[in-house]
Amino acid sequence: MYSEARTQLHTVRDLLRFAVSRFNDAGLFFGHGSVSAYDEAAYLILHSLHLPLDRLEPFLDARLTTAELEQVLIMIERRATKKIPAAYLTNEAWLGDFNFYVDERVIVPRSFIAELLREQLAPWIENPGEIHSALDLCTGSGCLAVLIAHAFENADIDAADISPEALQVARKNVTDYNLEHKINLMQSDLFAALSGRRYDLIISNPPYVSADSMAALPEEYRHEPSLALASGEDGLEATRAILREAAGHLTDRGILIVEIGHNRDALEREFHQIPFTWLETSAGDDFVFLLKRDQISAIN
Numbered sequence: 001m002y003s004e005a006r007t008q009l010h011t012v013r014d015l016l017r018f019a020v021s022r023f024n025d026a027g028l029f030f031g032h033g034s035v036s037a038y039d040e041a042a043y044l045i046l047h048s049l050h051l052p053l054d055r056l057e058p059f060l061d062a063r064l065t066t067a068e069l070e071q072v073l074i075m076i077e078r079r080a081t082k083k084i085p086a087a088y089l090t091n092e093a094w095l096g097d098f099n100f101y102v103d104e105r106v107i108v109p110r111s112f113i114a115e116l117l118r119e120q121l122a123p124w125i126e127n128p129g130e131i132h133s134a135l136d137l138c139t140g141s142g143c144l145a146v147l148i149a150h151a152f153e154n155a156d157i158d159a160a161d162i163s164p165e166a167l168q169v170a171r172k173n174v175t176d177y178n179l180e181h182k183i184n185l186m187q188s189d190l191f192a193a194l195s196g197r198r199y200d201l202i203i204s205n206p207p208y209v210s211a212d213s214m215a216a217l218p219e220e221y222r223h224e225p226s227l228a229l230a231s232g233e234d235g236l237e238a239t240r241a242i243l244r245e246a247a248g249h250l251t252d253r254g255i256l257i258v259e260i261g262h263n264r265d266a267l268e269r270e271f272h273q274i275p276f277t278w279l280e281t282s283a284g285d286d287f288v289f290l291l292k293r294d295q296i297s298a299i300n
Contacts, residue, residue, distance in 0.1 A: 029218035105165040112281035137204035142170030160188040208261040210235035250293040
């Protein structure tokens, strides 16, 4: 197939059609940034050719050199046959206007919390300047820590993760955004290495995939570190631990924000005494909760 493509495809338009057909035929899953075979094909082609990612139309009829054609076809083949997420092929992922380096040491960034940070967590935080300390727990690539730094300019930020490999990626992103003076990277199994530290804001996008869901994940997710996805039999293991310990790491007026995937019903059944506030995101209000310190201080 690819030997034939090398001789018969000439333009960006040709490659786009070929890639969409190839991706559809391969039955790819799009859950790491793109929503369709067309969007993913356009992204991979534009990235491979070092063209603006938002300007496909002017280049559709541009003819490719032999080297350019080969480069794009290799990218298409790896995506179609190995089902590697596009972000790992390009080593980049986007959250809004922010671009982050990623590889298979971290999950591909995709957090609804990023949307909330664009608005500086309004109206729950009335004065962003009063946030002086923050924690990004389970930081992974460090993306949310970087967004926290931009949203709350007065905050000193700890970014913690159990994985030393993930922290290597996070360090690159922190350095790329020149935030070494604001973000302190730490290896910690949740709060284990954070004794005595208290924060005005704790944000976490922890592992939250149940055992059954892990077993049924599309092949694309198999390229991501399972440590950053799986959270016990029901997906709530990490969230339970966070709820038990968070009060001891919040200042008196501190708030906790946690993303939990599709586990809202199970969480509310188990912690029925807690008045969760569910935050509105582009996907609805079932995925991210907020709690104040005094609302969780009684949890054992």
